[in-house]
Each structure stands twice: as structure tokens, then as C-alpha cells.
Amino acid sequence: MKISKRKLRRHIDSRKRSSSEKVETFNSVWIEEKEGTYPIHPLPIEAQMFPIFSFLSDDFNHDGHSDILAVGNWYAVQPDFGRYDAGYGLLMLGDGTGNHKAQTFEQSGFYVKGEGRDIKSVTTANGLQKIIVSRNNDTVLVFK
Numbered sequence: 001m002k003i004s005k006r007k008l009r010r011h012i013d014s015r016k017r018s019s020s021e022k023v024e025t026f027n028s029v030w031i032e033e034k035e036g037t038y039p040i041h042p043l044p045i046e047a048q049m050f051p052i053f054s055f056l057s058d059d060f061n062h063d064g065h066s067d068i069l070a071v072g073n074w075y076a077v078q079p080d081f082g083r084y085d086a087g088y089g090l091l092m093l094g095d096g097t098g099n100h101k102a103q104t105f106e107q108s109g110f111y112v113k114g115e116g117r118d119i120k121s122v123t124t125a126n127g128l129q130k131i132i133v134s135r136n137n138d139t140v141l142v143f144k
């Protein structure tokens with residue numbers, strides 16, 4: 001096969017414009033700010049099973065340690081890959097040392113079917129905290 005000089009030059013020019021990046025991990029992680037350093041903590045294996053689109057951090061069980069709520073899933077992938085639908089919302093309780101333990105939805109009461117897209121915490125006019133979860137092409141969910 002013969003390639004023209006023009007096509008070869010275009011190919012070489014496109015290679016020069018390209019960039020490369022280095023991936024350290026594909027894990028879902030949280031990054032701690034600790035005295036000018038930023039240790040990276042992988043989240044529990046349950047959080048690695050689906051693409052996470054939104055996190056919310058707070059002390060949900062009132063034990064003094066930060067916890068994490070996560071939602072996600074992604075259906076709009078090529079059919080030969082299948083849907084990324086293994087997430088049903090996830091509460092991960094922090095132990096105060098950087099580790100988190102995933103709770104089942106039976107334990108947490110946090111169950112989000114579908115494609116979770118965002119989580120927000122709001123305080124109602126009468127002072128109650130609510131967790132609002134938006135989903136793609138679906139209704140909004142409200143948790144106490």
C-alpha cells in the first residue's frame with residue numbers, strides 16, 4: 001500500500017498534536033487533605049461496581065465520623081458492553097481513620113434504582129434535613 005506524502009504529513013502532524021495521560025487507578029476514591037498532603041483512599045469494593053455520578057458527604061449516623069452517599073449507573077453505553085447498572089445507591093460509613101464500610105440498602109434504607117445523577121442535602125422550613133436524589137429520565141427521590 002502506498003501512502004501519499006500529504007497523508008503522511010497529516011498523520012505525523014496529528015500525532016504531534018496528540019497528548020498522553022497516565023492513569024494511576026481506575027478505583028473510585030476519596031482524597032483527604034492532611035497537613036499539606038493528599039492521601040488517596042480507595043472506596044469499598046461495593047463502590048467499584050458501578051459508575052458513580054454524585055457523592056454527598058456528611059455524618060449520616062451521627063457518630064462523629066464523615067460518611068459518604070453515592071449514586072450512579074449508566075445505561076447509554078454500546079449494546080455489546082451492556083448497561084452499567086450494578087448500583088442501587090450506596091451509604092458508606094466512615095470509621096474516622098479514612099476507611100469506609102459499605103452498608104446494604106436494607107441496613108441504610110437508601111435505595112436508588114435507575115441512573116442516579118445528583119445528591120443534595122436540603123433543610124426544610126421546619127428544620128428537617130432531607131436528601132434529594134435526581135435520576136436520569138425518572139422521578140426525583142426524597143430521603144429523610
Ligand SMILES: [Ca+2]
Nearest residue numbers: 059061063065
Ligand atoms: Ca458517621
